[in-house]
Amino acid sequence: MFNNIKVVAFDADDTLWVNETYFREAEEKFAELLSRYETKNKIDQELFKITIKNLPIYGYGIKGFVLSMIECAMLLSNNTLPQPTISKIINIGKEMIEKPVELLENVTQVLDFLSNKYTLIVATKGDLLDQERKLEKSNLLKYFHHVEVMSEKNEKDYKKLLEHLDVLPSEFLMIGNSLKSDILPVLGIKSHAIHIPFHTTWVHEEVFLDNKRQTEVITLANIKEVLTLF
Known part of the structure; x- marks a missing residue:
C-alpha cells in the first residue's frame, strides 16, 4: 500500500x-x-x-x-x-x-522505526513560537527533517508543501487526528493519509463521513498500529 x-x-x-x-x-x-x-x-x-x-x-x-x-x-x-x-x-x-509536553503513548517507538526508512516531517497548525517551544520540550526534533507550521491545512496548502519538499503526491503520507485538516485534504490531492482519532476533538475540526467515505479512510486505534502497515 x-x-x-x-x-x-x-x-x-x-x-x-x-x-x-x-x-x-x-x-x-x-x-x-x-x-x-x-x-x-x-x-x-x-x-x-x-x-x-x-x-x-x-x-x-x-x-x-x-x-x-x-x-x-x-x-x-x-x-x-x-x-x-x-x-x-x-x-x-x-x-x-507552560504546560508540560505530554507525549502520547508509543510515539517515540514509531518515530524510531520510521526514521530509519523515511524522511519525517511535522505538518501542523498553530502559533509558530508555541509549536517550536513544544517541539523543543518534546525532545522529538531529532527525528524530523523539516517542520511546517501552516496557517491552514487545505488542498492548496498541502500542494505547496509537496512542491517545497519536491515529492509527488504518491510519495507523501500524512498521519494525524483530524479528518478535516489531516486526512480529507491529503486524500483530495491523491496522497496517502492515516487517521488516528484523539479522544477529544474541537468542534471546528469535526467531520462526519458517510459509509462510502469511511471506507476510503484508514483509521487506527493508536499510533503504535502504524507499525503494522509497514
Whole structure:
C-alpha cells in the first residue's frame, strides 16, 4: 500500500502530544470566571463563535484563544469586566503555554522505526513560537527533517508543501487526528493519509463521513498500529 512513500508527515497537537485537553480545561476555568454573567452553555457558545470569527485575524493557537476569551468576557459583561478578571484570563493562557509536553503513548517507538526508512516531517497548525517551544520540550526534533507550521491545512496548502519538499503526491503520507485538516485534504490531492482519532476533538475540526467515505479512510486505534502497515 505504501511502497512508494518517501516522506511521512505527522500532525503535532493530539497526534504526537496532548493538546485539546488543555483547551477544554481552559474553557472550564473561563466559564467559572464568568458564571456571574451567563450560564456555562451560553459562555461556551459565545466563546466558540468569537474564536471562529477571529481565526482569520489571529490564526490558531493559545494567544489568539486568549484574545478571544477577553473579547467574549467583555461582551458578556457588557464591558463591565473588572481588571482582575482580565488578569485571570491572561493567566489561564500563560498556564496553557507552560504546560508540560505530554507525549502520547508509543510515539517515540514509531518515530524510531520510521526514521530509519523515511524522511519525517511535522505538518501542523498553530502559533509558530508555541509549536517550536513544544517541539523543543518534546525532545522529538531529532527525528524530523523539516517542520511546517501552516496557517491552514487545505488542498492548496498541502500542494505547496509537496512542491517545497519536491515529492509527488504518491510519495507523501500524512498521519494525524483530524479528518478535516489531516486526512480529507491529503486524500483530495491523491496522497496517502492515516487517521488516528484523539479522544477529544474541537468542534471546528469535526467531520462526519458517510459509509462510502469511511471506507476510503484508514483509521487506527493508536499510533503504535502504524507499525503494522509497514
